[in-house]
Amino acid sequence: MPPRISPSRLSHPETCQCFRTRPCEALVNRQFHASARHETLLRRDMWKWLKGPGKAFRKPLPSSTNYLGAYDKQGQLARMKMRNDGDGGERTSREAEPMEDEDAAARRDMEDEGLSEDDRTLRAEQRAMARATRDADVEEMDDREGIPKERLTDLRPYPLNQAFRSQSVLSEDLREMIYMQAVENGHDLASVAATFGVDIRRVAAVVRLKTVEKEWEAEGKPLAKPYSTAMLNMLPTTPFRPNTKNPVTPHEPINDLPVHPHTRAQIFHPTSESRSFTRADAAKIFDRKLLPADDRIPLPMLVDLERWKLQGLDRAARGKLQVEKDTAARELAENKERKRIAWEQKTQRTVPGRRWDFKFQDVSAEQVGKDGRALPGRDAVGMRYGFPHVDRKRGVVKIPTSVE
Amino acid sequence: MVLRLRLARVSTPGGARRHAPLYNIVLAHARTARDSLPLEVLGTYNPIPKLPAGYSESDVKEGKARKAKDIKVDVARAKYWLGVGAQPSDTVWRLLSMIGLLEPKYLPTGPQTEKALKAVRFPTHLPNSQASTSREGAVMEAIKEAAAAKQA
Numbered sequence: 001m002p003p004r005i006s007p008s009r010l011s012h013p014e015t016c017q018c019f020r021t022r023p024c025e026a027l028v029n030r031q032f033h034a035s036a037r038h039e040t041l042l043r044r045d046m047w048k049w050l051k052g053p054g055k056a057f058r059k060p061l062p063s064s065t066n067y068l069g070a071y072d073k074q075g076q077l078a079r080m081k082m083r084n085d086g087d088g089g090e091r092t093s094r095e096a097e098p099m100e101d102e103d104a105a106a107r108r109d110m111e112d113e114g115l116s117e118d119d120r121t122l123r124a125e126q127r128a129m130a131r132a133t134r135d136a137d138v139e140e141m142d143d144r145e146g147i148p149k150e151r152l153t154d155l156r157p158y159p160l161n162q163a164f165r166s167q168s169v170l171s172e173d174l175r176e177m178i179y180m181q182a183v184e185n186g187h188d189l190a191s192v193a194a195t196f197g198v199d200i201r202r203v204a205a206v207v208r209l210k211t212v213e214k215e216w217e218a219e220g221k222p223l224a225k226p227y228s229t230a231m232l233n234m235l236p237t238t239p240f241r242p243n244t245k246n247p248v249t250p251h252e253p254i255n256d257l258p259v260h261p262h263t264r265a266q267i268f269h270p271t272s273e274s275r276s277f278t279r280a281d282a283a284k285i286f287d288r289k290l291l292p293a294d295d296r297i298p299l300p301m302l303v304d305l306e307r308w309k310l311q312g313l314d315r316a317a318r319g320k321l322q323v324e325k326d327t328a329a330r331e332l333a334e335n336k337e338r339k340r341i342a343w344e345q346k347t348q349r350t351v352p353g354r355r356w357d358f359k360f361q362d363v364s365a366e367q368v369g370k371d372g373r374a375l376p377g378r379d380a381v382g383m384r385y386g387f388p389h390v391d392r393k394r395g396v397v398k399i400p401t402s403v404e
Numbered sequence: 405m406v407l408r409l410r411l412a413r414v415s416t417p418g419g420a421r422r423h424a425p426l427y428n429i430v431l432a433h434a435r436t437a438r439d440s441l442p443l444e445v446l447g448t449y450n451p452i453p454k455l456p457a458g459y460s461e462s463d464v465k466e467g468k469a470r471k472a473k474d475i476k477v478d479v480a481r482a483k484y485w486l487g488v489g490a491q492p493s494d495t496v497w498r499l500l501s502m503i504g505l506l507e508p509k510y511l512p513t514g515p516q517t518e519k520a521l522k523a524v525r526f527p528t529h530l531p532n533s534q535a536s537t538s539r540e541g542a543v544m545e546a547i548k549e550a551a552a553a554k555q556a
Contacts, residue, residue, distance in 0.1 A: 382445035
């Protein structure tokens with residue numbers, strides 16, 4: 001039987017592009033054999049791709065993403081090829097100069113008379129840290145079976161959409177750590193967000209979901225662990241590596257100012273040149289109630305920190321200022337809570353009955369708003385009489401604003 | 405004319421509905437219609453016990469949560485009107501006696517003597533620290549005391 005595929009087609013470079021989008025000029029050049037039907041060609045192409053460049057996708061890479069964009073047209077991992085072409089990799093250079101062992105280094109330090117005892121312990125700690133970092137690196141490399149880490153260009157799952165990059169997700173360790181810091185150690189979410197370089201909303205979500213997870217574990221409900229491990233193996237993750245030089249890898253920009261809908265309008269506002277026009281004034285022009293950008297920033301303490309650095313304050317002074325700010329914030333929060341509790345004690349009573357409780361709240365019947373038609377149940381007590389209801393009017397909020 | 409503190413049925417915020425009663429606690433002339441314009445609105449009473457947020461019926465059955473009826477009342481105004489002789493209806497009497505504005509009219513069980521009624525006058529209008537710390541409430545305490553007295 002004659003070969004069914006012409007040599008010209010075989011010499012055509014294999015691509016990792018989807019076989020439907022492959023250019024098919026080769027079909028025109030076919031010398032013999034009546035042209036096969038379209039579907040047959042497609043199927044043939046599919047098998048060719050599966051046996052050729054597509055073979056790489058049959059088994060996923062360990063601890064790495066496995067996107068089309070990371071392979072070249074021959075189906076070879078681009079970053080592997082680059083490392084082999086280059087003069088040795090990161091790993092070989094590191095292996096070339098092995099670290100001297102702890103005993104030798106300690107002995108050398110002891111012999112050096114210029115060092116005090118504190119210096120020696122400090123140096124020992126530094127050496128331990130460096131060793132832990134190297135061990136973690138080596139372990140990570142072994143996990144990936146010697147394949148180098150993805151470059152930014154390798155994180156494109158769709159070869160036709162070059163602008164799309166797969167974003168990292170939080171690793172299991174990091175999520176656990178965030179939960180521990182926020183719930184068990186009781187740090188506020190803003191500090192946790194700043195420490196781990198994770199958006200404050202994401203921190204809140206992690207805490208909520210972890211709480212549910214722990215509850216389910218306590219109840220003995222099965223978790224979809226195999227699913228989550230499979231997903232985490234396929235996606236790029238932000239690691240948390242305790243006891244290394246850089247335990248925290250920043251996950252995302254955390255102090256971006258969210259675009260408030262009120263600021264989307266393009267406003268031309270004439271002011272006199274002599275007037276100082278600040279961001280606070282700009283906010284007022286956008287909307288009467290809009291806070292200035294400085295107050296809307298998610299983590300204002302990071303701005304403070306940077307400002308103190310620019311002022312040239314040293315580390316100790318900055319720490320002192322930080323502690324002062326933290327104390328003030330804590331006192332403010334405690335004061336608010338105390339006031340709330342006092343108010344509840346003053347106005348609320350629960351009288352237990354046989355089947356249900358009676359919850360009494362002392363209200364003021366005179367608070368009915370300026371026009372006497374404040375929203376009953378929310379701002380005023382009781383249903384008002386003699387007014388038509390406005391709850392079907394345009395622009396009046398009809399959805400409940402709280403859960404009861 | 406006699407002034408009465410009574411309940412007036414009002415439509416729910418979403419519009420009038422059957423089986424979803426909601427009452428205003430009002431001050432009105434005794435001979436006016438129940439739902440007519442009152443002299444003053446003192447509060448609201450929702451007679452349907454509500455689950456606390458985040459709990460389900462099964463939690464109530466297991467004893468993890470308790471349902472509660474919501475009552476909002478302007479205590480100062482209610483006190484004033486009682487002081488000038490407004491007559492509470494039976495239901496309003498029962499509610500106001502719970503927060504100690506009035507003596508309860510009757511006890512669920514036991515001897516209905518004046519002394520017993522005075523004894524269960526709920527101290528809930530006092531600050532929480534002075535109020536009885538017992539979870540059971542004055543009514544249950546009175547019932548238990550009566551039972552103990554019977555046994556003895």
